[in-house]
Amino acid sequence: MYLRKSEKKYIMFNNYYFLRQLSSSLKEHLVGMTLGACFSQSKDELMIGFYKGGREQWIRASLIPNFNLLTFPLDYQRKKVNSIDLFKEAIDQEVEDIIQYNNERAFLIKMTNNWGILFKMYGNRSNILLVHEGEVITLFQKRHIEDQNIDVSQLDRSLDQTKEGFFENGLRGTFPTLGKEALAYLVKNGWEDADKEKQWKMLSSIISKLENPKYYTIEENEQIHFLLFEEGTTLFETDNAIEAANEFFYRFSKRFFVEQERVPLLREIDKRLKQSRSYLKKNYARFEELTESARFEEIANIIMANLHAIPARTKKITLFDFYKDGDIVIKLNEFQTPQKNAETYYRKAKNQKLEVKNLEENINEKEEEMKRLQTHRDALNDLEMVREIRKYIKTNGLQKLQKNEPVFPFRKFEFKGFEIWVGKNAVNNDLLTQRFAHKRDLWLHARDVAGSHVVVKWKSKQPTFPINVIEKAASIAAYYSQRKTDTLCPVIYTPKKYVRKRKGDPAGLVVVDKESVVLIEPAPFSENLT
Incomplete structure (x- = not known):
């Protein structure tokens, strides 16, 4: 079996092996607590709160596309507006157990009276479901309508993960939940050139790492990643799954949401800078062409100095160019007097000067605009907080760039x-x-x-x-x-x-x-x- 080399590590948060250890940690915290609140304040985030006496434990489920993960605040202040209660039927039920499904990226918070909250962490198809007596009652993400038909009793998958099973069924048939990050790790360490025996040893080694991991928040290529094995520049390391999730969320979301605010704006600025450079290149060339060929006034003066030497109805005449100390061939309108021809050249000279002046103004204006755009670009790159970026955008009137509106x-x-x-x-x-x-x-x-x-x-x-x-x-x-x-x-x-x-x-x-x-x-x- 060959793995795609394009598959790389990055976020192992929804990896089966991490979820298995996360659900185990949650079991220690939540069993015996009571579901006290479940609400949403944005379409992609669900807050679930548990309490026991004066102690609270929250689960924040962020199911934003390309950013699906769980975090666990110890307290949370609910907003007074734009908030909707969900899963109300299960409020006041006590947590009895947390069930992790074998070889499946899903676990269930099992509560009294056969209520449960199912966490289906399938990347961009992640969802949170309220279940009762094994039947799905309510979906958090309504767009995944197929989740209504999930058979909770069939989520466990039994697989032959022995050496013999691997030899017979291959990697994907034996460990389908290994995850692309671990697969990339195997490729990097010579998987494709190894025989079956060596592959089994490599696989056993990585499985051991995944089943007894430390958790690493790392930085690579200016991005924040989450791994169950050490690689790259480590920003944070722990053996506590809940602590690891919270730390990763803090670092990743800070970078993620900052880039979400900043990158489209920078992209639009870069687009306009490119357009401006093209505009200036064209106008520089025209300006150079005009200034180098700006001889209309000189030609008019040469005609005026030779009025007596120009016959009537002349189309073209060679005269001495006292500006360049040589002869010059001048085109004339045969139906006009030499003096009228000179006036025509004087008028062309005046219009040419006007065009040159307008070009200078347009070039200066565009150069100033480019300076402003570059200043904004540099300033935005230096800001590291979403609120700072939003304040800068508002203060400097950059909303039109966000909306991709043309500059005035x-x-x-x-x-x-x-x-x-x-x-x-x-x-x-x-x-x-x-x-x-x-x-x-x-x-x-x-x-x-x-x-x-x-x-x-x-x-x-x-x-x-x-x-x-x-x-x-x-x-x-x-x-x-x-x-x-x-x-x-x-x-x-x-x-x-x-x-x-x-x-x-x-x-x-x-x-x-x-x-x-x-x-x-x-x-x-x-x-x-x-």
């Missing part, structure tokens, strides 16, 4: 209590106007040129927009347009309900049915400007 996609400013949202490009403009703007919001755009859509968010307590707010938003709209360097820029404004997009129009293009115009000086946002 527009530039946003606040002036006189009004929010001003600014689109970043043509596609982003459509997103702002078509999906994020309300019909009562004020919509603005520089007139007759390409530029950002700007929206001033409407406020119910202040239904009209003050003139200084309109002017502030208009100056921003002018600044984020091709008229950015003009002395004055006409800006249209209107309620968003008068702005519509026609089917088939390119990104960013809209139709305005009703508008007003303000003539304003383009200016970046500043709180100090009124």
